[in-house]
Amino acid sequence: STLPIQPTPSRHLQSIIKELQYTAKTVLENYQKEEKGVTERSSYRLPCLTSDPKPPNSLNSSAILTYFQTIRPLSQNQTLIDEIIRQLEKLCSQDLPKMEVSVPERSFERKRFIFTILKQFSNCMDQVVGLWIPKSS
Amino acid sequence: SALSETLLLAPESLKVSIDYKRQCLNLQWSIHSLLYHQKVRMIFQIEISRIETSNVVWVGNYSTTVKSNQVLHWSWESELPLECVTHFVRIRSAVDDAEFLESMPWSTWSAWEKVDVQDSLGPGQLFIYPQDKLMEEGSSVTICYISRSESKINCYLHGLRIHGEQLTPNVSTFTLRSLPFIKKTGTNFYCNTEHDKLLNGTVLYVSKVLEEPKNFSCETQDLKTLNCTWDHGHDTRLDIQPFQRYTLFESFSQEKKDCEKLNWCTWQVRQDSQEMYNFTLVAENYLRKRSVNLDFTLTHRVHPMSPFNFFHKNVNSTSAVVTWQVHPIGRSHTLLCQVELHHDGHVIQQKNVSVKLNGEYLISEMQPHTYYLVRVRCAYSDHFWKWSEWTDQEVTTLEAAPS
Numbered sequence: 055s056t057l058p059i060q061p062t063p064s065r066h067l068q069s070i071i072k073e074l075q076y077t078a079k080t081v082l083e084n085y086q087k088e089e090k091g092v093t094e095r096s097s098y099r100l101p102c103l104t105s106d107p108k109p110p111n112s113l114n115s116s117a118i119l120t121y122f123q124t125i126r127p128l129s130q131n132q133t134l135i136d137e138i139i140r141q142l143e144k145l146c147s148q149d150l151p152k153m154e155v156s157v158p159e160r161s162f163e164r165k166r167f168i169f170t171i172l173k174q175f176s177n178c179m180d181q182v183v184g185l186w187i188p189k190s191s
Numbered sequence: 192s193a194l195s196e197t198l199l200l201a202p203e204s205l206k207v208s209i210d211y212k213r214q215c216l217n218l219q220w221s222i223h224s225l226l227y228h229q230k231v232r233m234i235f236q237i238e239i240s241r242i243e244t245s246n247v248v249w250v251g252n253y254s255t256t257v258k259s260n261q262v263l264h265w266s267w268e269s270e271l272p273l274e275c276v277t278h279f280v281r282i283r284s285a286v287d288d289a290e291f292l293e294s295m296p297w298s299t300w301s302a303w304e305k306v307d308v309q310d311s312l313g314p315g316q317l318f319i320y321p322q323d324k325l326m327e328e329g330s331s332v333t334i335c336y337i338s339r340s341e342s343k344i345n346c347y348l349h350g351l352r353i354h355g356e357q358l359t360p361n362v363s364t365f366t367l368r369s370l371p372f373i374k375k376t377g378t379n380f381y382c383n384t385e386h387d388k389l390l391n392g393t394v395l396y397v398s399k400v401l402e403e404p405k406n407f408s409c410e411t412q413d414l415k416t417l418n419c420t421w422d423h424g425h426d427t428r429l430d431i432q433p434f435q436r437y438t439l440f441e442s443f444s445q446e447k448k449d450c451e452k453l454n455w456c457t458w459q460v461r462q463d464s465q466e467m468y469n470f471t472l473v474a475e476n477y478l479r480k481r482s483v484n485l486d487f488t489l490t491h492r493v494h495p496m497s498p499f500n501f502f503h504k505n506v507n508s509t510s511a512v513v514t515w516q517v518h519p520i521g522r523s524h525t526l527l528c529q530v531e532l533h534h535d536g537h538v539i540q541q542k543n544v545s546v547k548l549n550g551e552y553l554i555s556e557m558q559p560h561t562y563y564l565v566r567v568r569c570a571y572s573d574h575f576w577k578w579s580e581w582t583d584q585e586v587t588t589l590e591a592a593p594s
Contacts, residue, residue, distance in 0.1 A: 062589050083271055086375070087378060089376065089378070090347070090379055091349075091350065091379045091380075091381035091383075091389065091392055092379060092381075092392070093389045097518035128430075130374075130375060130376055142368075158396075159432070160271050160322050160323060160380065160393075161322070161323045161376075161377060161393070161394035161396075161430070162319075162322070162379065162391070162394050164466035165376070165379070165392075165394070166389075
């Protein structure tokens with residue numbers, strides 16, 4: 055799908071996105087090291103961008119936030135997840151309806167779900183950085 | 192008697208069900224041919240086969256007293272997950288009653304009861320059992336996979352390749368012995384295709400072994416609240432074993448308290464001046480229960496709070512008066528307080544003073560114009576258990592008057 059043209063976001067917004075990109079990568083690497091054998095399952099989909107071209111609305115942060123609030127109690131490394139939640143909350147518009155995220159019951163499948171969310175979020179942040187942050191800065 | 196004609200009392204209506212969580216086959220059957228008033232001691236022989244009836248994996252006897260049409264129950268725990276292969280069960284019986292001298296022949300076998308879950312597995316290429324197994328460090332587990340994939344399959348435990356034993360063309364088992372605790376989120380066992388594509392996995396939750404609480408001790412600061420402490424040893428909590436619970440039982444009062452913390456708990460002393468206490472501290476998680484006992488006399492376990500409002504007055508070149516207060520213990524009890532005078536890191540004077548609420552002591556034979564550290568601590572006079580913590584303060588004597 056063609057990506058919408060993005061107006062350049064503020065410096066503050068750019069620093070939030072860079073922070074999220076870094077933390078997302080760290081959490082993913084930690085989880086991969088910790089949970090040997092767990093791989094992505096493509097049937098789990100984390101929403102990333104919306105149709106609104108204008109940052110921060112072009113990032114589907116409230117949906118992503120719900121996913122992270124769901125996986126938080128399931129993960130060992132809650133400090134970094136809390137950091138991601140804290141940053142996402144800065145990008146969220148409060149009035150959006152809360153969505154439900156269902157988590158697999160069996161542990162191994164639940165770990166695949168968590169890993170997939172972390173992987174897709176990291177990819178999402180790389181994509182958003184590419185969109186929002188001019189190469190020069 | 193009537194019984195002799197119907198001595199070959201064969202078991203009937205055999206039903207077999209599966210308890211997946213406990214990995215047990217539950218059997219139930221009856222003896223219909225007994226007359227209603229009769230009670231007979233009988234022995235039942237049970238055979239269990241896997242994959243095909245000829246492959247008997249377990250034979251065992253079960254003795255019990257049987258009444259007519261009584262439904263009998265018995266269960267068998269399998270080390271191999273019951274989902275892995277088809278199981279077959281049959282049973283026969285013999286009268287084993289002292290009333291009949293000669294030994295009674297076995298009845299005929301019941302028909303084989305087949306227990307097969309393979310068709311209820313649902314969609315998927317590979318199934319692994321057990322799922323989410325909770326076990327203690329050092330124990331063993333048998334895992335199996337049931338494959339519908341043509342590919343060669345490689346299985347791993349926490350990244351380490353594991354070789355199994357093929358039971359049938361599409362079922363393999365892996366016996367893992369003496370597993371260590373690795374992490375709270377469990378140890379991953381998973382299987383990939385030969386091209387390393389993940390097919391499925393399970394998580395083995397290996398928990399540390401719950402230990403007996405050590406150094407269990409209780410004391411009070413005020414004869415109102417008991418503070419009990421202990422060393423809990425390993426933390427056995429895991430994702431699927433979220434609690435390691437401690438409960439205090441007191442036998443004289445028959446009261447109990449669920450403790451919120453892993454290694455301490457408070458207990459309110461009842462106002463009926465109960466003197467003797469007999470506590471049982473029970474540690475519990477999903478897999479194990481441990482307990483330790485402690486009995487004591489309340490007034491033999493007083494550990495006073497440290498003295499407060501510790502001041503000095505009337506300081507001159509060779510003496511000073513120190514005053515302090517102590518927290519009341521019970522109605523009217525005396526504390527033994529110890530006053531120490533330190534100079535250059537050495538104790539140069541030490542004195543014991545009996546105190547009810549307010550303490551006072553004149554320190555003499557001090558050097559003029561000298562810095563001292565004075566400290567005080569107290570203990571329960573009726574029965575010494577522990578000193579309180581020290582309370583201290585600095586005192587500098589005045590210069591000597593010119594002679």
